[in-house]
Amino acid sequence: MATDTEQDELMGLLIAVAREDRQAFQRLYEKISGRMFGLCLKLASQRELAEEAVQDAFVQIWHHAGEYHDERGAPLSWMLTIARYRTLDLMRSRKAKKTAGDSQLEYVEDGREGPLDVSLRSAGVAELTGCLEELSESQRDSILLTYYRGFSHDELSETLSSPIGTVKSWVRRGLIALKRCLER
Numbered sequence: 001m002a003t004d005t006e007q008d009e010l011m012g013l014l015i016a017v018a019r020e021d022r023q024a025f026q027r028l029y030e031k032i033s034g035r036m037f038g039l040c041l042k043l044a045s046q047r048e049l050a051e052e053a054v055q056d057a058f059v060q061i062w063h064h065a066g067e068y069h070d071e072r073g074a075p076l077s078w079m080l081t082i083a084r085y086r087t088l089d090l091m092r093s094r095k096a097k098k099t100a101g102d103s104q105l106e107y108v109e110d111g112r113e114g115p116l117d118v119s120l121r122s123a124g125v126a127e128l129t130g131c132l133e134e135l136s137e138s139q140r141d142s143i144l145l146t147y148y149r150g151f152s153h154d155e156l157s158e159t160l161s162s163p164i165g166t167v168k169s170w171v172r173r174g175l176i177a178l179k180r181c182l183e184r
Contacts, residue, residue, distance in 0.1 A: 040083055
């Protein structure tokens with residue numbers, strides 16, 4: 001991940017973005033958009049969807065930079081988490097079955113808190129975020145997709161392009177590691 005110096009720089013940029021500093025937003029984009037796109041592309045396996053997720057994530061960062069605080073984790077982790085959830089939301093919305101008359105409807109985010117937001121607040125954001133960051137990326141993504149996005153094992157297997165037994169193992173081992181971490 002990022003060094004302490006880089007995290008401090010990102011924190012400064014986020015503070016400036018919260019004050020609607022467009023130049024700071026441009027520098028922030030230049031610094032992290034590549035990493036963010038790589039994460040989104042890895043999750044989505046579709047360039048178009050990854051590009052859309054990155055764009056949406058930066059729009060959310062622009063609008064919510066003032067809401068960031070240290071308890072939400074390191075600045076880079078917070079921003080990458082926004083991108084990860086945006087990617088997962090887009091993947092999920094595109095998988096939704098279309099019914100008659102739905103062709104005119106688009107996916108609209110309603111702005112309400114999701115189950116992850118509520119869980120993080122009640123479980124202690126810093127502890128849970130820290131423990132999630134200790135998991136392997138495959139374990140973390142598997143757990144988040146399963147428990148916070150409602151993916152079945154079959155959907156998880158398809159989304160992560162991995163055998164069903166493998167994704168079940170990632171979830172199980174990840175939950176064991178999370179439990180140990182949270183009990184410390």
